[in-house]
Amino acid sequence: MKNAITPEAAADLIPSGAVVMIGGFMGVGSPHRLIDALVAAGRGELTIIANDTARPGFGIGRLISAGLVSRVIASHIGLNPDTQKGMLSGAIAVELVPQGTLAERIRSAGFGLGGVLTKTGLGTLAADGQRIIEIDGEEWLYAPPLAADFALLHADRADYNGNLTYQLTATNFNPLMAMAAKTVICEPREILPVGAIPPDAVDTPGVLVDHLIRRAA
Amino acid sequence: MKNAITPEAAADLIPSGAVVMIGGFMGVGSPHRLIDALVAAGRGELTIIANDTARPGFGIGRLISAGLVSRVIASHIGLNPDTQKGMLSGAIAVELVPQGTLAERIRSAGFGLGGVLTKTGLGTLAADGQRIIEIDGEEWLYAPPLAADFALLHADRADYNGNLTYQLTATNFNPLMAMAAKTVICEPREILPVGAIPPDAVDTPGVLVDHLIRRAA
Amino acid sequence: MIYAEEIIQQRVARELHPGTLVNLGIGLPTGVSRFVSPEWGILFQSENGIVGMGARPPEGMEDEDLADAGGGFVTAVPGSATVDSAFSFGLIRGGHLDATVLGGLEVDEAGRLANWMVPGRMVPGMGGAMDLVTGARRVIVAMQHTAKGRPKIVPVCTLPITSTRRVTMIVTDMAVIEPTDDGLVLRERAPGVSVEAILGATAARLIVPTDIAEMQFLRIAV
Amino acid sequence: MIYAEEIIQQRVARELHPGTLVNLGIGLPTGVSRFVSPEWGILFQSENGIVGMGARPPEGMEDEDLADAGGGFVTAVPGSATVDSAFSFGLIRGGHLDATVLGGLEVDEAGRLANWMVPGRMVPGMGGAMDLVTGARRVIVAMQHTAKGRPKIVPVCTLPITSTRRVTMIVTDMAVIEPTDDGLVLRERAPGVSVEAILGATAARLIVPTDIAEMQFLRIAV
Numbered sequence: 087m088k089n090a091i092t093p094e095a096a097a098d099l100i101p102s103g104a105v106v107m108i109g110g111f112m113g114v115g116s117p118h119r120l121i122d123a124l125v126a127a128g129r130g131e132l133t134i135i136a137n138d139t140a141r142p143g144f145g146i147g148r149l150i151s152a153g154l155v156s157r158v159i160a161s162h163i164g165l166n167p168d169t170q171k172g173m174l175s176g177a178i179a180v181e182l183v184p185q186g187t188l189a190e191r192i193r194s195a196g197f198g199l200g201g202v203l204t205k206t207g208l209g210t211l212a213a214d215g216q217r218i219i220e221i222d223g224e225e226w227l228y229a230p231p232l233a234a235d236f237a238l239l240h241a242d243r244a245d246y247n248g249n250l251t252y253q254l255t256a257t258n259f260n261p262l263m264a265m266a267a268k269t270v271i272c273e274p275r276e277i278l279p280v281g282a283i284p285p286d287a288v289d290t291p292g293v294l295v296d297h298l299i300r301r302a303a
Numbered sequence: 304m305k306n307a308i309t310p311e312a313a314a315d316l317i318p319s320g321a322v323v324m325i326g327g328f329m330g331v332g333s334p335h336r337l338i339d340a341l342v343a344a345g346r347g348e349l350t351i352i353a354n355d356t357a358r359p360g361f362g363i364g365r366l367i368s369a370g371l372v373s374r375v376i377a378s379h380i381g382l383n384p385d386t387q388k389g390m391l392s393g394a395i396a397v398e399l400v401p402q403g404t405l406a407e408r409i410r411s412a413g414f415g416l417g418g419v420l421t422k423t424g425l426g427t428l429a430a431d432g433q434r435i436i437e438i439d440g441e442e443w444l445y446a447p448p449l450a451a452d453f454a455l456l457h458a459d460r461a462d463y464n465g466n467l468t469y470q471l472t473a474t475n476f477n478p479l480m481a482m483a484a485k486t487v488i489c490e491p492r493e494i495l496p497v498g499a500i501p502p503d504a505v506d507t508p509g510v511l512v513d514h515l516i517r518r519a520a
Numbered sequence: 521m522i523y524a525e526e527i528i529q530q531r532v533a534r535e536l537h538p539g540t541l542v543n544l545g546i547g548l549p550t551g552v553s554r555f556v557s558p559e560w561g562i563l564f565q566s567e568n569g570i571v572g573m574g575a576r577p578p579e580g581m582e583d584e585d586l587a588d589a590g591g592g593f594v595t596a597v598p599g600s601a602t603v604d605s606a607f608s609f610g611l612i613r614g615g616h617l618d619a620t621v622l623g624g625l626e627v628d629e630a631g632r633l634a635n636w637m638v639p640g641r642m643v644p645g646m647g648g649a650m651d652l653v654t655g656a657r658r659v660i661v662a663m664q665h666t667a668k669g670r671p672k673i674v675p676v677c678t679l680p681i682t683s684t685r686r687v688t689m690i691v692t693d694m695a696v697i698e699p700t701d702d703g704l705v706l707r708e709r710a711p712g713v714s715v716e717a718i719l720g721a722t723a724a725r726l727i728v729p730t731d732i733a734e735m736q737f738l739r740i741a742v
Numbered sequence: 743m744i745y746a747e748e749i750i751q752q753r754v755a756r757e758l759h760p761g762t763l764v765n766l767g768i769g770l771p772t773g774v775s776r777f778v779s780p781e782w783g784i785l786f787q788s789e790n791g792i793v794g795m796g797a798r799p800p801e802g803m804e805d806e807d808l809a810d811a812g813g814g815f816v817t818a819v820p821g822s823a824t825v826d827s828a829f830s831f832g833l834i835r836g837g838h839l840d841a842t843v844l845g846g847l848e849v850d851e852a853g854r855l856a857n858w859m860v861p862g863r864m865v866p867g868m869g870g871a872m873d874l875v876t877g878a879r880r881v882i883v884a885m886q887h888t889a890k891g892r893p894k895i896v897p898v899c900t901l902p903i904t905s906t907r908r909v910t911m912i913v914t915d916m917a918v919i920e921p922t923d924d925g926l927v928l929r930e931r932a933p934g935v936s937v938e939a940i941l942g943a944t945a946a947r948l949i950v951p952t953d954i955a956e957m958q959f960l961r962i963a964v
Contacts, residue, residue, distance in 0.1 A: 087761075087783060111568040111605075112591030114584065137568075137605070138645075140591075164644020165591070173643060182643070185567065186609025186651035190416070193606050197828075198835030198877050199407070200436070200443035203417030206613065206654045209684035211637075212646065219417070219436065221447070226417035230438070242585070247785075247821035253503060254596065255569045256585035258605045265836055281820030286470060287504075288823035289604075291793040293763040293785060294838060304539075304561060328790040328827075329813030331806065354790075354827065355867075357813075381866020382813070390865060399865070402789065403831025403873035410828050414606075415613030415655050423835065423876045426906035428859075429868065459807070464563075464599035471818065472791045473807035475827045482614055498598030505601035506826075508571040510541040510563060511616060 087280070088248045088292070090300040093123035096271045099297075100124060100236055105133040107192070107234040107263040112138055112165065113145030115256030117240040117273035120299060121145060124238075125152050133157040135192070135234055137185060137259055139169040150178070159232065161185035184212055187229050189262055195231035196265025202229040237267030241290070244274035245283050248292030257289070264290045273299040304497070305465045305509070307517040310340035313488045316514075317341060317453055322350040324409065324451040324480040329355055329382065330362030332473030334457045334490035337516060338362060341455075342369045350374040352409070352451055354402060354476055356386040367395070376449065378402035401429055404446050406479055412448035413482025419446040454484035458507070461491035462500050465509030474506070481507045490516040524693035527710050528662050530555045530737045532621055532691050535660055540618030541565050541611065543652055546590040549621040549662050555738070563600070565617060567648040569608050572600025589648065612648070613655035620656035622649060624663040624690075626677045629724045631686030631699025633661055634679035646682065653683035665692035671723035673697065673704065694718050696735060703727050708735045746915035749932050750884050752777045752959040754843055754913050757882055762840035763787050763833065765874055768812040771843040771884050777960070785822070787839060789870040791830050794822025811870065834870070835877035842878035844871060846885040846912070848899045851946045853908030853921025855883055856901035868904065875905035887914035893945035895919065895926065916940050918957060925949050930957045 097120070100106065110116025125148050132155050139160060140147040149155050150168050157179045163169040172178030183191065190202040203226040207213050217228040239260045242253040250272060252260055264270055272295050314337070317323065327333025342365050349372050356377060357364040366372050367385045374396045380386040389395030400408065407419040420443040424430050434445040456477045458467035467489055469477055481487050489512050525548055533555035536542055543565045544550050553575070556562055564573045566588045573588060574595035582593035596602075603611070611617055626634040633653055636646040653659050666672060673690065690697040695718045696708035705727045709718055715732055747770055755777035758764055765787045766772050775797070778784055786795045788810045795810060796817035804815040818824075825833070833839055848856040855875055858868040875881050888894060895912065912919040917940045918930035927949045931940060937954055 111589070112587065114568070114587045114591060138647075160645060162645040162647035164642075164647070170643060174640070180643075182645040184646050184650040185605065185648040186613055186655075189605040189609055190414075193832075196836050197407075197832035198422070198837060200420030200422070200438060200441075203420075204613065204654075205415070205417070206651045206683075207646075208654075210650065210682065211680045212650060217438075221417060221434075221445070224417075228438070245821055249821060249823055251503075252604075254583065254585040254602050255566070255587055257602060258569050261604050262606055265832060265838070283821075285792070285794070285818050285822045285824045286468075291823040291825065291833070292821065293793060293833075328811070329809065331790070331809045331813060355869075377867060379867040379869035381864075381869070387865060391862070397865075399867040401868050401872040402827065402870040403835055403877075406827040406831055410610075413614050414610035415615060421835065421876075423873045423905075424868075425876075427872065427904065428902045429872060462599055466599060466601055469826075471805065471807040471824050472788070472809055474824060475791050478826050479828055482610060482616070500599075502570065502572070502596050502600045502602045508601040508603065508611070509599065510571060510611075 087246050088295065088298050090277055090298040093119045093299055096120055096297055096299055097123035097127040099269065100129055102129045103131045104236055105135065105234045107135040107237040107267055108146055109239045109258065109260035109263055110136065110145055111255065111258040113140040115240045115258050115260055116145040117238045118145060119302065120238045120271065120273050121148055125149060125154065130154045131156045135159045135232060137188065138162040139166040141165055142168045159183060161188050189259065191229050191232040192259065192262045192266045195233035196262065199231065201231050204229065234267040235269065237263040237270045239264060239270065239272040241272050241274040243276055243278055243283060244272060244298055245278045245280045247280050248295030248298060249283050249288040250274065250290040250295065251283060251287055252289050261290050264294045269296050270294055271297045271299065276301060304463050305512065305515050307494055307515040310336045310516055313337055313514055313516055314340035314344040316486065317346055319346045320348045321453055322352065322451045324352040324454040324484055325363055326456045326475065326477035326480055327353065327362055328472065328475040330357040332457045332475050332477055333362040334455045335362060336519065337455045337488065337490050338365055342366060342371065347371045348373045352376045352449060354405065355379040356383040358382055359385045376400060378405050406476065408446050408449035409476065409479045409483045412450035413479065416448065418448050421446060451484040452486065454480040454487045456481060456487065456489040458489050458491040460493055460495055460500060461489060461515055462495045462497045464497050465512030465515060466500050466505040467491065467507040467512065468500060468504055469506050478507050481511045486513050487511055488514045488516065493518060524664060525551060527693050528691050531696065531735050532660055532662050534738055535689065536562055537618055538562065541571060541616060543567060543617055543620040543656065545622040547623050549623055552621055552662065565611065567608050567612065569604060570596060570600060570602050572597045609651050612651050615655060615657055617656045619658040619660055620652040621660045621662050622652060624661040624672065626672050626674050626679050627661055627687065627690050628674050628677045629703050632677055632681045632684060633687050634677040634681050636682050637680055639680065649682050653685055659687040661687050661690045663692055665694040666721050671721055674723045694721060705729065706732055708733050710735050746886060747773060749915050750913050753918065753957050754882055754884050756960055757911065758784055759840055760784065763793060763838060765789060765839055765842040765878065767844040769845050771845055774843055787833065789830050789834065791826060792818060792822060792824050794819045831873050834873050837877060837879055839878045841880040841882055842874040843882045843884050844874060846883040846894060848894050848896050848901050849883055849909065849912050850896050850899040851925050854899055854903045854906060855909050856899040856903050858904050859902055861902065871904050875907055880910040883909050883912045885914055887916040888943050893943055896945045916943060927951065928954055930955050932957050
């Protein structure tokens with residue numbers, strides 16, 4: 087059984103300089119209350135691993151706009167001019183990773199695998215400085231596993247075992263990140279009694295989740 | 304929309320010598336009517352990729368007992384003495400693969416990846432003749448993707464788009480195999496109208512499924 | 521301009537195969553769906569996690585959990601399925617996607633597409649584009665033939681390429697061009713556009729067969 | 743023999759940490775769950791795809807879709823979750839499983855376990871054993887100290903090993919032994935079993951500290 091804590095208490099767990107995965111795709115399926123608490127707590131020098139940095143002032147974009155992020159690993163920053171500016175000025179180190187490779191790198195860490203072999207990015211800038219592994223005469227781009235200190239997730243429903251369900255396209259990177267961070271904090275829309283979510287409906291088993299965020303008052 | 308065909312019509316699609324993945328774990332979640340039709344059709348020299356070969360006369364064990372299988376790639380054959388006898392006598396070529404590696408090899412093929420890097424099996428017989436890849440001074444065992452001509456699956460529910468849902472531990476290898484074979488044939492318990500399975504409940508999107516098997520008369 | 525986009529979208533729609541899975545890029549490619557009849561049984565994938573994406577919902581019926589890859593609200597068609605990001609790209613990379621339709625900044629004589637960055641100026645990131653171009657069974661580039669009068673079909677891409685893979689087809693407001701072993705072959709011209717005009721607006725070498733048919737369109741009510 | 747098994751199972755139960763995920767191998771290890779109180783909040787994983795496996799159901803309440811890794815009928819506890827085989831082994835390999843309890847054919851002085859084949863005679867396959875021994879945070883071997891009087895704890899495994907990894911602990915009907923950098927250390931003796939008897943039944947070199955406590959058991963009603 088897991089106690090549900092406040093967003094503030096959760097933000098207190100995260101030190102400056104932490105490597106933080108955040109679920110969501112252009113803010114859809116991001117833990118917005120947790121992000122707000124993190125902005126309020128003012129932890130800086132964060133490394134953010136996420137699909138994108140949303141828009142200025144929205145979702146992960148709030149952390150960027152607040153100047154709390156020194157490094158981003160993402161597949162797309164095109165809809166957030168602040169991140170692009172930060173990248174071009176050198177204020178934010180941005181590593182761009184093809185979206186499917188990013189997903190597999192996170193999964194690889196969470197699943198205890200040694201990395202990803204993909205064709206995606208071969209012969210492009212995405213392969214610069216990366217290792218190419220030849221297998222039976224075919225070239226594959228190697229991409230290492232990607233883990234984090236914290237994963238901040240959104241979910242639709244949780245139970246007090248920490249079991250999670252996601253809804254529609256708010257799923258995206260959340261279940262992958264749930265496997266890949268030392269401490270997993272999830273902000274569900276609602277928390278149900280244990281047993282109320284049938285086993286086949288669970289997307290992320292509760293053993294992976296360390297803290298649940300209380301419902302908004 | 305997919306027409307539902309009989310098990311016999313499905314078996315007719317599968318030639319002797321085919322490489323066939325079959326879902327299930329000790330027969331739980333295996334497509335039993337399809338297997339029966341395949342036994343009746345008498346196609347021989349099959350390569351079977353599956354977690355196990357169940358028991359003599361049950362599930363995949365029926366194909367073994369009928370002498371239709373010349374090669375097995377599985378993680379466990381211990382509860383089927385017929386497979387063990389076939390292996391020791393040389394009648395059946397058996398490749399034993401650690402279960403987690405088997406699952407990832409199948410997924411790797413279906414997901415367009417170049418194979419699996421795992422610690423499992425390093426320094427054991429499972430590594431014999433396999434490639435070891437060193438990454439940052441650490442050794443990983445490389446295991447190649449595993450694809451098939453056919454995947455024969457069980458599901459709990461389907462709709463006429465071919466969307467599938469699995470139930471409890473009858474899930475196992477079925478969703479992985481649905482990605483990894485040229486032709487995917489599924490035997491669901493029931494087939495519902497399109498729209499009756501909500502999008503979040505779908506485990507395998509219908510675009511992956513080529514043929515559904517009609518309900519038993 | 522809108523007319524130009526519609527020409528491209530209508531022509532691309534004809535390339536889609538009934539009953540298959542198709543990914544439409546954000547922007548011009550998204551509009552291809554307007555010219556696709558529901559009867560064709562085509563399912564649209566959005567790489568953020570849905571197979572069977574539908575049109576924008578009526579005002580007031582948006583759901584914050586259901587969006588396309590640009591973050592815009594969409595609907596889900598009956599018989600759709602939602603998946604996580606790893607699965608979504610498994611569909612793409614694993615060859616389960618019949619076609620992807622993508623915008624382009626440049627395409628070159630080797631049929632290579634550049635569509636994800638302009639060094640020093642625009643660095644949006646590749647998002648799903650590299651996976652799509654690498655993994656889809658067919659890659660259809662849908663773009664204006666020129667940008668501010670400058671040809672976008674060039675001898676060799678000057679911008680960073682998205683993949684070394686040769687795309688399947690280029691559809692512009694002026695022409696349909698097919699990259700082949702021999703180079704770029706002009707296949708069709710848009711209504712009222714001459715071969716000479718196409719050659720004049722193309723920096724790459726074009727192979728021009730004797731008969732260049734005019735683009736045909738399906739009659740789909742918009 | 744049943745008494746011997748219970749000693750092992752009861753002693754192993756004490757090693758499990760409240761609120762964690764644990765995988766019990768088929769056979770002797772399965773019985774460990776009899777000595778685990780529901781209050782501990784331990785969830786049992788079965789690698790065929792369930793987190794939160796419960797006991798065998800009453801006659802007539804079996805479900806053909808709910809079985810353990812041996813194919814036997816089980817139940818699902820409230821708050822359980824089902825997963826596919828890739829996910830199940832992601833939990834195992836990714837270090838999300840706190841402990842695995844496995845039977846053994848041999849364990850050697852390096853703490854290496856052999857438990858998946860006897861060449862030429864018994865080739866069941868490794869199933870999930872290699873992943874479990876490689877990936878679980880702690881590996882507990884639960885086995886009889888000897889087989890037909892022959893020691894199973896040996897200088898060097900004669901049977902093919904399951905993993906090069908050193909297991910965390912060996913619990914037998916005679917002793918608790920901990921593999922360390924220095925070798926196998928005797929930690930506890932079963933009630934009424936002398937250190938001499940343990941040494942006599944062990945082929946491997948055992949390090950014997952001065953004080954060897956007797957195994958303690960929790961009082962769990964069975």
